[in-house]
Amino acid sequence: xxxxxxxxxxxxxxxxxxxxxxxxxxxxxxxxxxxxxxxxxxxxxxxxxxxxxxxxxxxxxxxxxxxxxxxxxxxxxxxxxxxxxxxxxxxxxxxxxxxxxxxxxxxxxxxxxxxxxxxxxxxxxxxxxxxxxxxxxxxxxxxxxxxxxxxxxxxxxxxxxxxxxxxxxxxxxxxxxxxxxxxxxxxxxxxxxxxxxxxxxxxxxxxxxxxxxxxxxxxxxxxxxxxxxxxxxxxxxxxxxxxxxxxxxxxxxxxxxxxxxxxxxxxxxxxxxxxxxxxxxxxxxxxxxxxxxxxxxxxxxxxxxxxxxxxxxxxxxxxxxxxxxx
Amino acid sequence: xxxxxxxxxxxxxxxxxxxxxxxxxxxxxxxxxxxxxxxxxxxxxxxxxxxxxxxxxxxxxxxxxxxxxxxxxxxxxxxxxxxxxxxxxxxxxxxxxxxxxxxxxxxxxxxxxxxxxxxxxxxxxxxxxxxxxxxxxxxxxxxxxxxxxxxxxxxxxxxxxxxxxxxxxxxxxxxxxxxxxxxxxxxxxxxxxxxxxxxxxxxxxxxxxxxxxxxxxxxxxxxxxxxxxxxxxxxxxxxxxxxxxxxxxxxxxxxxxxxxxxxxxxxxxxxxxxxxxxxxxxxxxxxxxxxxxxxxxxxxxxxxxxxxxxxxxxxxxxxxxxxxxxxxxxxxxxxxxxxxxxxxxxxxxxxxxxxxxxxxxxxxxxxxxxxxxxxxxxxxxxxxxxxxxxxxxxxxxxxxxxxxxxxxxxxxxxxxxxxxxxxxxxxxxxxxxxxxxxxxxxxxxxxxxxxxxxxxxxxxxxxxxxxxxxxxxxxxxxxxxxxxxxxxxxxxxxxxxxxxxx
Numbered sequence: 087x088x089x090x091x092x093x094x095x096x097x098x099x100x101x102x103x104x105x106x107x108x109x110x111x112x113x114x115x116x117x118x119x120x121x122x123x124x125x126x127x128x129x130x131x132x133x134x135x136x137x138x139x140x141x142x143x144x145x146x147x148x149x150x151x152x153x154x155x156x157x158x159x160x161x162x163x164x165x166x167x168x169x170x171x172x173x174x175x176x177x178x179x180x181x182x183x184x185x186x187x188x189x190x191x192x193x194x195x196x197x198x199x200x201x202x203x204x205x206x207x208x209x210x211x212x213x214x215x216x217x218x219x220x221x222x223x224x225x226x227x228x229x230x231x232x233x234x235x236x237x238x239x240x241x242x243x244x245x246x247x248x249x250x251x252x253x254x255x256x257x258x259x260x261x262x263x264x265x266x267x268x269x270x271x272x273x274x275x276x277x278x279x280x281x282x283x284x285x286x287x288x289x290x291x292x293x294x295x296x297x298x299x300x301x302x303x304x305x306x307x308x309x310x311x312x313x314x315x316x317x318x319x320x321x322x323x324x325x326x327x328x329x330x331x332x333x334x335x336x337x338x339x340x341x342x343x344x345x346x347x348x349x350x351x352x353x354x355x356x357x358x359x360x361x362x363x364x365x366x367x368x369x370x371x372x373x374x375x376x377x378x379x380x381x382x383x384x385x386x387x388x389x390x391x392x393x394x395x396x397x398x399x400x401x402x403x404x405x406x407x408x409x410x411x412x
Numbered sequence: 413x414x415x416x417x418x419x420x421x422x423x424x425x426x427x428x429x430x431x432x433x434x435x436x437x438x439x440x441x442x443x444x445x446x447x448x449x450x451x452x453x454x455x456x457x458x459x460x461x462x463x464x465x466x467x468x469x470x471x472x473x474x475x476x477x478x479x480x481x482x483x484x485x486x487x488x489x490x491x492x493x494x495x496x497x498x499x500x501x502x503x504x505x506x507x508x509x510x511x512x513x514x515x516x517x518x519x520x521x522x523x524x525x526x527x528x529x530x531x532x533x534x535x536x537x538x539x540x541x542x543x544x545x546x547x548x549x550x551x552x553x554x555x556x557x558x559x560x561x562x563x564x565x566x567x568x569x570x571x572x573x574x575x576x577x578x579x580x581x582x583x584x585x586x587x588x589x590x591x592x593x594x595x596x597x598x599x600x601x602x603x604x605x606x607x608x609x610x611x612x613x614x615x616x617x618x619x620x621x622x623x624x625x626x627x628x629x630x631x632x633x634x635x636x637x638x639x640x641x642x643x644x645x646x647x648x649x650x651x652x653x654x655x656x657x658x659x660x661x662x663x664x665x666x667x668x669x670x671x672x673x674x675x676x677x678x679x680x681x682x683x684x685x686x687x688x689x690x691x692x693x694x695x696x697x698x699x700x701x702x703x704x705x706x707x708x709x710x711x712x713x714x715x716x717x718x719x720x721x722x723x724x725x726x727x728x729x730x731x732x733x734x735x736x737x738x739x740x741x742x743x744x745x746x747x748x749x750x751x752x753x754x755x756x757x758x759x760x761x762x763x764x765x766x767x768x769x770x771x772x773x774x775x776x777x778x779x780x781x782x783x784x785x786x787x788x789x790x791x792x793x794x795x796x797x798x799x800x801x802x803x804x805x806x807x808x809x810x811x812x813x814x815x816x817x818x819x820x821x822x823x824x825x826x827x828x829x830x831x832x833x834x835x836x837x838x839x840x841x842x843x844x845x846x847x848x849x850x851x852x853x854x855x856x857x858x859x860x861x862x863x864x865x866x867x868x869x870x871x872x873x874x875x876x877x878x879x880x881x882x883x884x885x886x887x888x889x890x891x892x893x894x895x896x897x898x899x900x901x902x903x904x905x906x907x908x909x910x911x912x913x914x
Contacts, residue, residue, distance in 0.1 A: 278778075279778050280772075280776055280777055280778060281768045281769055281772045281775065281776055281777075281778060282776075283778075284761065284768060284778060285765070285768065287754075287761075288754050291754035291755070291757050292750070292755065292756075294750060294751050295745075295750070295751055295752055295753055296754065296765065297733060298706075298708070298743060298745050298751050298752070299733065299765045299766045299820060300732075300733045300734035300736070300737040300738075300766045301765065301766075302734055359756070
């Protein structure tokens with residue numbers, strides 16, 4: 087038996103937890119910036135360092151942004167890291183084989199879309215849970231890149247025209263950052279301003295109600311996975327250009343970190359739903375922390391511990407706030 | 413139990429109920445859907461706490477504060493959905509939660525466990541293999557395993573909620589043998605069923621509930637089925653229903669020999685301007701009928717045609733909800749919160765969800781101003797009360813939430829409206845408003861297929877009533893000349909005197 091809420095007015099109580107949920111992550115980011123700039127005056131906030139941070143987070147931001155799309159629908163994609171590596175390997179190999187810049191990139195992106203479509207088919211049409219399906223494809227995609235490269239790094243003979251994507255700048259802005267901003271803008275627009283995005287949010291809120299309201303739930307879930315696959319491929323391409331080599335497991339860390347970024351972002355917006363801008367703040371928070379701790383010469387192993395603690399704290403705060411809502 | 417009362421916001425689910433069960437007695441509990449049986453059972457189980465009243469067990473006052481206390485006292489509930497672990501065998505399920513016998517080295521003594529389980533089943537006179545995973549057993553055997561589980565835990569009072577819903581006649585006979593064995597062992601049994609003939613076969617006494625109150629408790633031998641049906645309906649205060657329309661228009665929906673999982677060979681025609689009620693007990697196939705027409709549940713046989721969509725190609729049955737809406741068929745689902753609404757999203761997003769592309773620029777770009785304008789227009793028409801149209805739907809009352817679902821259906825040009833329990837869980841005022849809305853819609857040329865478990869509502873609002881009994885169509889009754897007794901009798905499978913098929 088459901089007990090109906092009989093109020094027609096928005097609840098005004100529990101404003102403290104609501105406030106924490108909405109601004110907690112943002113305040114955390116500000117606090118971090120403040121602490122680092124006080125501890126390393128003149129270094130942390132220098133133009134050079136800020137540019138550094140932007141460049142460091144660009145690839146993660148691309149993956150996290152498209153991961154947000156999948157998580158809006160209520161799924162998630164564990165295969166993005168392996169897929170980024172695989173697409174990085176593919177683009178490098180195509181370039182080594184002299185296929186030319188544009189065809190090589192196009193093939194790698196297509197591979198990403200195809201791999202994403204496989205994830206989507208398994209989840210939306212074959213009915214596997216996102217966890218099982220993408221865990222399996224993650225393993226398979228990793229195996230493919232290891233088999234493709236025989237476990238070695240591809241680096242000799244990559245077309246020089248490929249270098250500017252990850253290493254060049256347009257004016258003062260690094261190209262990778264431009265790509266990141268482009269992805270952010272497009273995905274934000276699609277999610278917030280189009281019929282498509284609205285339907286994805288509806289599915290994430292209540293898939294059965296959306297289905298009964300006439301939304302093609304399965305098709306949209308499939309498309310969300312394709313977007314995630316393309317995002318992973320793009321990240322892999324930028325990463326390969328940045329390193330100017332392709333390692334079969336280079337993209338692995340992206341998976342957990344991007345999910346963490348989306349979770350951090352979920353603590354900021356709406357009813358705890360994933361949101362593109364929130365994700366970007368999550369990415370920035372992780373990037374700033376990483377950079378600041380490096381400047382403070384904190385042991386890199388300890389940095390991982392701190393990252394873990396921060397993620398738990400952020401999600402705990404938002405989780406508590408959400409429990410308070412009931 | 414004496415003077416038990418339980419109030420939910422807006423409803424008094426159980427009102428001053430006094431009820432007793434003796435050791436070694438089978439006590440039938442009957443009443444229409446929503447009469448308060450489920451709530452009473454939940455109170456007995458310790459899952460819901462009463463507001464008022466006292467409960468005595470073996471002469472001692474008890475609080476029944478939680479499920480554990482109920483279990484400790486020896487109250488065992490056999491739910492419709494059995495609480496068995498499907499991949500464990502019968503013996504393990506019977507002793508689930510009890511300490512298993514152990515061997516000297518600490519391992520489980522399976523042989524003793526199986527022997528004890530077999531002994532329990534033998535006491536109940538049930539022959540069921542105890543070493544087979546229960547999901548491979550028939551529904552009837554599973555029910556008996558659940559009963560044996562309660563018996564093994566020394567249950568003194570066993571409550572069975574519709575235990576025969578999924579059973580064949582043969583299995584029901586075996587179940588009754590087990591229940592009689594329980595009675596001989598001194599266990600008190602509360603037997604809840606919609607099948608009245610079963611009540612007469614197994615129950616010693618019968619308690620009838622209506623609108624949360626006990627109407628009477630009598631020895632089963634003193635009652636007959638007609639009397640029981642009359643007691644269940646009572647003489648309800650007539651709610652004022654809007655006047656029926658004047659005559660039917662052209663056919664909007666033709667259903668021919670439709671069969672699905674439960675429904676069998678259903679045939680009717682829904683016309684413009686009419687409300688066709690669908691009556692039946694829980695599980696009679698009412699919702700399934702609606703969901704088949706809406707393109708959700710699979711159709712085994714039969715045809716659905718939508719003659720009003722003139723183009724020959726589009727008059728076929730909808731393949732999906734999206735297709736249904738495109739063809740002018742809209743559904744208000746049974747479970748408002750889980751099937752009808754995206755609770756976390758704003759009102760206007762819920763209203764425009766189905767026909768979103770129509771409110772968007774070029775069918776792609778959101779136009780929130782237009783969405784809000786359209787939502788405001790529909791909201792005015794339905795009397796939707798909300799703080800703001802950007803409010804999440806979860807903050808609304810049940811009646812206003814339902815208006816949001818209605819508004820979504822009206823946002824398109826739906827002419828066939830499938831309403832599944834549209835007034836469930838909403839207060840009387842909002843109900844009356846919805847009645848008026850439903851009638852207004854038919855006056856504007858819509859046809860409504862209405863499923864409701866509230867018989868007065870169903871009869872008062874409908875022009876005709878189609879009755880389903882265990883999936884079979886008992887007939888179509890003229891609502892203006894019928895009464896609740898006739899409809900309810902048909903729901904229980906009795907062929908009504910004056911019934912005209914189509």
